[in-house]
Amino acid sequence: xxxxxxxxxxxxxxxxxxxxxxxxxxxxxxxxxxxxxxxxxxxxxxxxxxxxxxxxxxxxxxxxxxxxxxxxxxxxxxxxxxxxxxxxxxxxxxxxxxxxxxxxxxxxx
Amino acid sequence: xxxxxxxxxxxxxxxxxxxxxxxxxxxxxxxxxxxxxxxxxxxxxxxxxxxxxxxxxxxxxxxxxxxxxxxxxxxxxxxxxxxxxxxxxxxxxxxxxxxxxxxxxxxxxxxxxxxxxxxxxxxxxxxxxxxxxxxxxxxxxxxxxxxxxxxxxxxxxxxxxxxxxxxxxxxxxxxxxxxxxxxxxxxxxxxxxxxxxxxxxxxxxxxxxxxxxxxxxxxxxxxxxxxxxxxxxxxxxxxxxxxxxxxxxxxxxxxxxxxxxxxxxxxxxxxxxxxxxxxxxxxxxxxxxxxxxxxxxxxxxxxxxxxxxxxxxxxxxxxxxxxxxxxxxxxxxxxxxxxxxxxxxxxxx
Numbered sequence: 001x002x003x004x005x006x007x008x009x010x011x012x013x014x015x016x017x018x019x020x021x022x023x024x025x026x027x028x029x030x031x032x033x034x035x036x037x038x039x040x041x042x043x044x045x046x047x048x049x050x051x052x053x054x055x056x057x058x059x060x061x062x063x064x065x066x067x068x069x070x071x072x073x074x075x076x077x078x079x080x081x082x083x084x085x086x087x088x089x090x091x092x093x094x095x096x097x098x099x100x101x102x103x104x105x106x107x108x109x
Numbered sequence: 110x111x112x113x114x115x116x117x118x119x120x121x122x123x124x125x126x127x128x129x130x131x132x133x134x135x136x137x138x139x140x141x142x143x144x145x146x147x148x149x150x151x152x153x154x155x156x157x158x159x160x161x162x163x164x165x166x167x168x169x170x171x172x173x174x175x176x177x178x179x180x181x182x183x184x185x186x187x188x189x190x191x192x193x194x195x196x197x198x199x200x201x202x203x204x205x206x207x208x209x210x211x212x213x214x215x216x217x218x219x220x221x222x223x224x225x226x227x228x229x230x231x232x233x234x235x236x237x238x239x240x241x242x243x244x245x246x247x248x249x250x251x252x253x254x255x256x257x258x259x260x261x262x263x264x265x266x267x268x269x270x271x272x273x274x275x276x277x278x279x280x281x282x283x284x285x286x287x288x289x290x291x292x293x294x295x296x297x298x299x300x301x302x303x304x305x306x307x308x309x310x311x312x313x314x315x316x317x318x319x320x321x322x323x324x325x326x327x328x329x330x331x332x333x334x335x336x337x338x339x340x341x342x343x344x345x346x347x348x349x350x351x352x353x354x355x356x357x358x359x360x361x362x363x364x365x366x367x368x369x370x371x372x373x374x375x376x377x378x379x380x381x382x383x384x385x386x387x388x389x390x391x392x393x394x395x396x397x398x399x400x401x402x403x404x405x406x407x408x409x410x411x412x413x414x415x416x417x418x419x420x421x422x423x424x425x426x427x428x429x430x431x432x433x434x435x436x437x438x439x440x441x442x443x444x445x446x447x448x449x450x451x452x453x454x455x456x457x458x
Binding site: 015017018019023024025026054055056057058059060089 | 269270271272274275278293295296297298299300303304307310311406
């Protein structure tokens with residue numbers, strides 16, 4: 001089973017910022033399209049390590065992770081099965097889980 | 110027709126001048142909040158504060174309006190005389206600083222406003238630390254090195270948070286935490302500041318509500334400053350956008366706004382209640398998960414600070430939340446702050 005680890009600070013940016021490309025170079029949409037989608041598509045397990053950045057705004061997290069469902073890239077079940085979030089701050093994990101759940105709830109209904 | 114004698118003209122001139130003098134005297138007596146003592150010199154009231162009673166809030170806003178009108182509409186060079194100021198609080202300082210910056214950008218003339226410093230040594234020192242006299246409103250844009258002094262993050266301004274968030278965090282770390290900011294605190298500051306800046310970028314200067322020529326000249330600009338007082342770091346961020354009461358109905362349907370207000374027994378969509386609605390909409394699941402989290406992000410961190418206070422001014426509305434009492438207070442002023450100002454404090458461990 002292939003596992004891909006993405007460390008946002010090392011692989012993407014130490015200051016991920018904003019939702020859309022016009023917000024900044026290291027926005028949530030770009031992270032989703034260039035890192036998350038290929039990783040989830042090509043691997044059975046994807047571990048996203050959030051540690052090492054200066055922080056995360058809710059816009060970045062919602063667009064990157066909630067957007068996986070909102071943009072109908074993957075099913076809720078597939079994301080749930082493949083994606084694992086790692087952070088020393090439990091609140092980020094809960095938050096990302098809620099964005100994915102919320103996006104799915106809105107899509108279903 | 111009666112021929113006018115040259116002496117009559119002189120006499121008429123004297124009468125007109127007398128009338129004019131009387132009119133000006135009456136006007137001077139009437140408007141006591143600021144005085145135009147010399148040509149193009151506008152004297153600030155002795156108290157510049159937004160936190161106080163209506164009368165002081167109003168005189169502060171009137172003073173800002175007055176010098177801006179002279180510079181922007183009447184295209185005059187103005188000297189702002191701060192010599193009588195003996196109370197000057199942070200939010201008012203940032204608003205005035207921002208307005209000076211805006212005037213200079215709109216006129217494209219850095220010399221269109223001059224300042225006479227306060228005679229009160231304490232206020233003068235405080236404003237110097239804030240960067241008030243360095244005419245540095247474009248600090249961040251000009252890539253100049255910004256230094257901090259004695260627990261103060263000086264007034265600075267920028268358009269795009271992405272470019273400045275690092276600088277702002279470094280300044281905060283240096284000024285308030287002696288370079289040793291705890292990781293969790295940095296994470297919370299990054300989050301609240303980045304979302305506040307992003308809100309300005311996405312919503313505040315919406316082309317449907319603000320003068321496009323003005324936005325062309327000043328940009329989608331925010332102004333920020335901060336100060337450590339004892340074990341609390343106070344941060345103030347301000348924008349000159351359309352304001353929450355104007356932009357909220359574009360983001361959410363009127364029925365949705367009314368419905369959240371009705372849940373807390375409010376029927377009136379005045380400016381302060383619109384701020385309250387923005388807070389509520391950020392808290393509840395609206396089906397529009399991508400919206401309205403900016404203010405909530407700030408409030409969440411106020412809620413983990415036992416001495417946390419969140420103040421939001423937007424147009425004529427004021428919202429105050431004190432964590433200690435868990436009380437939300439709203440108030441409407443007679444005059445608008447012309448934009449949105451958010452102030453909150455973070456505990457320094």
